[in-house]
Amino acid sequence: MTDLTKRQFLGAVGSTAVIAALPKSVFAAPLSYDLAPVQVADGIWMIEGRTEYFSAENGGAIVNCALIETEAGIVLVDTGPSRKYGEALLDVARGLNGRGVAGVMITHHHPDHFFGNQVFSDKPIHALPETRALAESQGDGFADNMYRLLGDWMRGTEPAPPNTDVSSSVISIGGRSFETLPLSGHTGADLAILDQKTGLLIAGDLAFLNRAPTTPHADLPTWRAALDVLTEKNASAILPGHGPLDTSGASLAQTRDYLDWLEATLKQAALDGLDMVEIMDEPLPDRFAGMGAMPQEFHRSIAHLYPQIERDSMPLGQ
Amino acid sequence: MRITTGLLTAFFATQAYALDAPKVELTDPLDTGMWSYHQINILGNPDKIRFDERVVVKAPVAAEDSFNVPVLVDATALEDVKQMVFLVDYGPIPKILTYWPQKAEPKLSFRFKIDQATPVRAAVQTGDGEWHVGSTVIDAAGGGCSAPAVAYAADDWEEHLGEVRGRVWPEKGRVRMIVDHPMDTGLADGIPVFIIEQLQLADNLSGESLARLELHEPVNEDPAFTLYFGSNGVGNEVQVTGRDNNGNEIDAVLSAAAVQ
Numbered sequence A: 001m002t003d004l005t006k007r008q009f010l011g012a013v014g015s016t017a018v019i020a021a022l023p024k025s026v027f028a029a030p031l032s033y034d035l036a037p038v039q040v041a042d043g044i045w046m047i048e049g050r051t052e053y054f055s056a057e058n059g060g061a062i063v064n065c066a067l068i069e070t071e072a073g074i075v076l077v078d079t080g081p082s083r084k085y086g087e088a089l090l091d092v093a094r095g096l097n098g099r100g101v102a103g104v105m106i107t108h109h110h111p112d113h114f115f116g117n118q119v120f121s122d123k124p125i126h127a128l129p130e131t132r133a134l135a136e137s138q139g140d141g142f143a144d145n146m147y148r149l150l151g152d153w154m155r156g157t158e159p160a161p162p163n164t165d166v167s168s169s170v171i172s173i174g175g176r177s178f179e180t181l182p183l184s185g186h187t188g189a190d191l192a193i194l195d196q197k198t199g200l201l202i203a204g205d206l207a208f209l210n211r212a213p214t215t216p217h218a219d220l221p222t223w224r225a226a227l228d229v230l231t232e233k234n235a236s237a238i239l240p241g242h243g244p245l246d247t248s249g250a251s252l253a254q255t256r257d258y259l260d261w262l263e264a265t266l267k268q269a270a271l272d273g274l275d276m277v278e279i280m281d282e283p284l285p286d287r288f289a290g291m292g293a294m295p296q297e298f299h300r301s302i303a304h305l306y307p308q309i310e311r312d313s314m315p316l317g318q
Numbered sequence B: 001m002r003i004t005t006g007l008l009t010a011f012f013a014t015q016a017y018a019l020d021a022p023k024v025e026l027t028d029p030l031d032t033g034m035w036s037y038h039q040i041n042i043l044g045n046p047d048k049i050r051f052d053e054r055v056v057v058k059a060p061v062a063a064e065d066s067f068n069v070p071v072l073v074d075a076t077a078l079e080d081v082k083q084m085v086f087l088v089d090y091g092p093i094p095k096i097l098t099y100w101p102q103k104a105e106p107k108l109s110f111r112f113k114i115d116q117a118t119p120v121r122a123a124v125q126t127g128d129g130e131w132h133v134g135s136t137v138i139d140a141a142g143g144g145c146s147a148p149a150v151a152y153a154a155d156d157w158e159e160h161l162g163e164v165r166g167r168v169w170p171e172k173g174r175v176r177m178i179v180d181h182p183m184d185t186g187l188a189d190g191i192p193v194f195i196i197e198q199l200q201l202a203d204n205l206s207g208e209s210l211a212r213l214e215l216h217e218p219v220n221e222d223p224a225f226t227l228y229f230g231s232n233g234v235g236n237e238v239q240v241t242g243r244d245n246n247g248n249e250i251d252a253v254l255s256a257a258a259v260q
C-alpha cells in the first residue's frame, strides 16, 4: 500500500473512491501560473515568488526566477516547481525576446528551483556537478512529495537533472558574461551568479529576504562562509532565492542573523533538555515572526537540525 | 493530508478483516474507521473507555522527517494514571510504546517512525481501570517504518549499541535520554526485528524505581525520551537499565549537569 504514490494515482486514476477523496480545488478550475516579469536591472527581469510554503493553492510558485537578455536569447536562472511552470516561463521569455530561451542555469537541486527543466531539455542546463548528482539521486523522492503537496499542478512533471556542468569561473552566453561562484551550505552545492554587465548577484537560496530560510540540507558553518563570500562581492543588487529584490544587502544580513539565532536557540534547547515539540511552542522573536512561511519553516528546521545538535550536546551516561 | 487519508479509508473499507463490535462503542472524533479495531486488539476491549480532552497529544501537523516524528503526550490533568499506551491508526505496526509513569508525571516526549499520514492516539488508564483517549493527526510522506535503519550506513554502530546519552535536571524534574539502537522493525527486506524492548529508570542512590517503558518497532532509531517529574523534582543521578530482543543489556547512570 505504501507503494501507491500520489504520482501514480494522477497518472492512472482508476477508482471512484479515490477521485471523491481528492480536494475539490484540484478539479474546480484549470490551473495556470500568472507569471509577471519585473525588470530589476539592464536586461534582467525577475519572477517574484510568493513568500509561502508549497500549497495546492499557490502551485509551488514560491521561488524567484531570473530572465536575462543576451544576443542569443534569454538565459533563465532556475525553472520553478513544475513542468507547467516551466512552460509559463518559456512564454514569458518569448514575450521578452523573440529568440526564446538560449540556456538555463540552476542554482541548486531543490525541486522548486529545477522542476521546470523538462521544458528546456534541448538546451544547455548549467549547474554545479554536485547539483546534477543530487538532482539525480534525490529527484524522485522530491517528486513524490511535490505531487503530494501540489496535486494537479504537477501533472506531467518528471525531474530532469541539469545536463551541463559548470566548471569555469566565467560563463559567457550570447555575448553576456556571468561570474559563477561555486558555494555550498544551503545544500551540498549552491551556485551564485554575478552578472558582469550590471553587477546584479543572483544568490539562489543562500539568501532569503522576509521569507524564512529553509534548512533540509543545510550545513550552517558552510552557509555562513558562503554569506561572507557573497557580502564581499558588493553587488549592485541581490536577487534572493525567495523574497523581494534586495538593493541594500539586507538579505545577506537577515539570512545570517536568522541562522545564528536558529543555531543558538537549538543549542540552548538541548542544554535545557527540551524535546522538539516543546521547542515548537516557543515564541519567535518579532524580527523573524513576520517572515513568510513562519512558524512552519522554524518547525521544519527543528526536525532537520535538532537531533544532531542535541546528540552533540548530551553527555554519555556512566 | 485529505488525499492520503481518503485513499487509506477507501483501502481499508475494502479490507475484509473481521471486526466484532467493541464492548463500549465510541464516537471517534477523527472518524477514521480504525479506532474500534485498535480498541479491541490493542487495549483488549476494555469495559470503561472514553475519548477525553484531558489527554493532550501534541505533534507537528506534518512529519518533516518520517524517521523521527516528535510527539508530546500530556495527561497531567488526570489523577492516578497507571499506564499510557501510544499507537497509530494507520501503519504496519500500530503500537508504538507503553509507559508506566510510576513516580513520574503522566507526560512523555518521544519520537517514532511514521509510515503514512495517520492519527496518533494516547490511551491513558487510570487507577479505576478506565481508559482515556486523546488524539492528533500527523500528515506524512511516509516510508519511515519500512526502510532500513540509517545506522548501518556507519560501520561503527555496534560499538555504540546501547549507549545512553542524557542528563538530569533535578529541580526542574526533568530527565532527557537518547539510547543508541537501530530499532529495526523487521519490515525492511532481509533485516530481522532488532529493538529495545524494555527500559527502566531508577533513582541511583535509593534504587527506587521511577518509571518503566516497553518499546515496540515504530519507536525511532536511537530512541529519545523526556520524562517529567514535576515540582517534586528528581534525584541528581538516575540509572537507566534495559534490554533488547537479542539480549543486549543497557545500563547507564545519567547525572545532573554541573552548575554553570
Ligand SMILES: [Zn+2]
Pocket (backbone or CB within 6 Å): A108, A110, A186, A205, A214, A241
Ligand atoms: Zn533551496
